[in-house]
Amino acid sequence: MTMSQVAPSAVAPEAERQQPAAAPPPARAPRPARRHRLTPPARLAVETAAALLALAALCVGAILGAVSVRADTADLRVGVAQRASVAAELRFALADLDAQRADQLVPGHAAADPDVLVGNRLLALITAQQRRREISALLRELGSDTSQAERVRGLLDALGRYDDASGRAGYADEQQPDRAAGHPPAVAVALSAEAGDIMRTDLLPTAEALTRTYNAQAVRLEGTAHAAAVRAAITVGCLGVLALVVLVWWQRQLGRRYHRVVNLALLVATCAVLAVTLTGVVSFVSAATDLETAASQGLQPWSRLAEARAVAADAAASESRWLVDDSGSAAQQRARFAALTGRLDTLLAPAAYGDVRARYQHFRADDRELQRLLAAGRLDSAAALLTNVSRGNVAFDFWDFATSLDRFAAQQESVALDHISAARSGLDAWPAVPAAALGLAAALVLAGVRPRFAEYR
Numbered sequence: 001m002t003m004s005q006v007a008p009s010a011v012a013p014e015a016e017r018q019q020p021a022a023a024p025p026p027a028r029a030p031r032p033a034r035r036h037r038l039t040p041p042a043r044l045a046v047e048t049a050a051a052l053l054a055l056a057a058l059c060v061g062a063i064l065g066a067v068s069v070r071a072d073t074a075d076l077r078v079g080v081a082q083r084a085s086v087a088a089e090l091r092f093a094l095a096d097l098d099a100q101r102a103d104q105l106v107p108g109h110a111a112a113d114p115d116v117l118v119g120n121r122l123l124a125l126i127t128a129q130q131r132r133r134e135i136s137a138l139l140r141e142l143g144s145d146t147s148q149a150e151r152v153r154g155l156l157d158a159l160g161r162y163d164d165a166s167g168r169a170g171y172a173d174e175q176q177p178d179r180a181a182g183h184p185p186a187v188a189v190a191l192s193a194e195a196g197d198i199m200r201t202d203l204l205p206t207a208e209a210l211t212r213t214y215n216a217q218a219v220r221l222e223g224t225a226h227a228a229a230v231r232a233a234i235t236v237g238c239l240g241v242l243a244l245v246v247l248v249w250w251q252r253q254l255g256r257r258y259h260r261v262v263n264l265a266l267l268v269a270t271c272a273v274l275a276v277t278l279t280g281v282v283s284f285v286s287a288a289t290d291l292e293t294a295a296s297q298g299l300q301p302w303s304r305l306a307e308a309r310a311v312a313a314d315a316a317a318s319e320s321r322w323l324v325d326d327s328g329s330a331a332q333q334r335a336r337f338a339a340l341t342g343r344l345d346t347l348l349a350p351a352a353y354g355d356v357r358a359r360y361q362h363f364r365a366d367d368r369e370l371q372r373l374l375a376a377g378r379l380d381s382a383a384a385l386l387t388n389v390s391r392g393n394v395a396f397d398f399w400d401f402a403t404s405l406d407r408f409a410a411q412q413e414s415v416a417l418d419h420i421s422a423a424r425s426g427l428d429a430w431p432a433v434p435a436a437a438l439g440l441a442a443a444l445v446l447a448g449v450r451p452r453f454a455e456y457r
Helices: 002-018 040-103 121-142 146-174 186-258 264-324 327-347 351-375 379-387 394-425 432-454
Strands: none
Touching (some): 040 121, 040 146, 040 186, 040 264, 040 394, 040 432, 186 264, 264 351, 264 394, 264 432, 351 379, 351 394, 379 394
16 A cells, blocks of 8 residues: 555656756747838928039039139139230330340431431330330339239349430430441440340240240140139039939929929929029030130130240340441340240241231341341441331331231230130129029928918828
8 A cells, every 4th residue: 555655756856857848939039120100291301402502502502503603703804804915015125125125226327418317216115115115114014013023123133223224325326426337336235235145045035934934824724714614614514413313303203202294493493403503504615615615716826826926026135236246246136036036936927927927928028128238237227228118128117027026926815815805704694693592492392382271290
């Protein structure tokens, strides 16, 4: 009885140990993260903000582009009209002043008849005074540019020394009023040569360097303005397309969501964006084209002709000094004249300068006649040929050539300035127009979505 009660209790634990352990419950798959979708009002607010941001980006791009191009073209106009043009005129005036001062020593009395005057000294005196006044005025204009103040001071210092030497040469010549033509006093010739050295070694090189600096500056400013116009056209075009894509996509989304065919306010805003984009691209491309034309058809030929004017006046001065200098200096003046006329041949080579080149050939023919007269010992005739004011004489034919050159150069400068002004005037209504149009577009965007927001109140 006792054994029957104990045995089952002893066997039970053993049976429990032999039973397999229960399998763990299967792991549950993780629930997918719940997506937080925007509520309809929030979605509408985000879309409104995106549209306004696209309009703001286009507005800023158009305004900054217009301001940049207008500022760059204004700087370019100043650089051409008030810097490069003035420096070129200064260089010509200095060279022509030296030619007129040299011409003053040529006229005199005929060798065979002391009562007969040969040559025209008065014209050289009047022209020299005119050139000297012009030089003072031009230096005052350039004096406002602090970046070139050192060069301008150098010009003023050298000009003072030149005036002193040439003035003393004129005074020494006046002490012998009855001298023969082409035979000024030796002291006058020496002082005139000293003045010529100052002109060739100090004044003209500095004026030439100043001209080259301002020409390079004008080219750089044209490149800057052209790049700004191209950059503005690309910026406005890209931002305008982006704004149009945003507005058209939004118009489509609103039509589907609210079962409307079209949102009239958004349609008008889209038209405003399209108008600003097209107008901006056309205006900036037009400005870039005008600036390119100003450089190729204005600045480049003008700088070439301005260079030719200065070289021609320098050649005329060498020709005049050759007549009265001693044999050693005369040979140097002839060599200098040959070098300068060779340079003129290159500068006037383009076919477009045919009329100017024809007048230049008259000047060259006069020079050949001058050499022939001097070789024959006919100094009186040579002096008359050099200074008389009539067709077939050096003074007249050089004036005719220089005047034609000046007129042609002025035309090229006018072409450059006209196109520069056109590039700027084409943006006269900017940035007011894009700011007003895109401001209106932004207001229309807000007005167009206001009824939709009202539906959620």
